[in-house]
Amino acid sequence: MTPAAAAAAREAGGVLSVEAVLREHGPMLARIAGSYEAEPARRDDLLQEISVAVWKALPAWRGDAALRTFLARVAHNRAIDHLARERRAQGEELDESLPDPGHDPVQHAHVRQRRDDLLAAVRRLPLGQRQAVVLALEGFSLREIGDALALEENTVAQRLSRARRQLQQWLGGEGA
Structure with a gap:
C-alpha cells in the first residue's frame, strides 16, 4: 500500500x-x-x-x-x-522473486534449483545477516532495512557485505 x-x-x-x-x-x-x-x-x-x-x-x-x-x-x-x-x-x-524461466523445463529446473540453494544458504546465515539479506532481496534500501531492524545504515551495509561473501563461498561464487 x-x-x-x-x-x-x-x-x-x-x-x-x-x-x-x-x-x-x-x-x-x-x-x-x-x-x-x-x-x-x-x-x-x-x-x-x-x-x-x-x-x-x-x-x-x-x-x-x-x-x-x-x-x-x-x-x-x-x-x-x-x-x-x-x-x-x-x-x-x-544464534544471532526470481525471473520467470519461460517454457524451457530444463531452464525452469535450473532456476528453481538455484533459488532453493540460495534459500537454503540464506537460512544458514547468522540471524542478523539473514534478516538484512531477506529485506535486501525484497528490494529494501539500506535505510529501509535499518528502519525495519532498528540499525544504522553502516551496520546494515556491513552485515550485507559479510553475508554476500559467505553466500558466495557456500554457493561457489554463483552470483550470490
Missing part, C-alpha cells in the same frame, strides 16, 4: 484494512517466513503467526516509516520469537 493510499485509508476510516494490507504485502511476508522455516507446515504456521502479529500491530502504525518497512519489522520480530520458541522446545540456543 502506498503511503498516499494508507493516508487516505486512515483519513476515510481511521483504520487500515488488514485484509487489504495482507493481500498487498502477503507475498513479501510469505517470503520472510520462508527464509526462517524450510518445512512447509512450520512455514505456514509461522506465516499465520506473522499475519496475527500484523493484525495486532497495524493500529499502532503511525506512518513514521513506510508500511512495508513496518510490516517487515513485525514479521522479523515474530519470526525471531518463533525460532527462539522452536529452539527452546528442541533444547537448542538461537
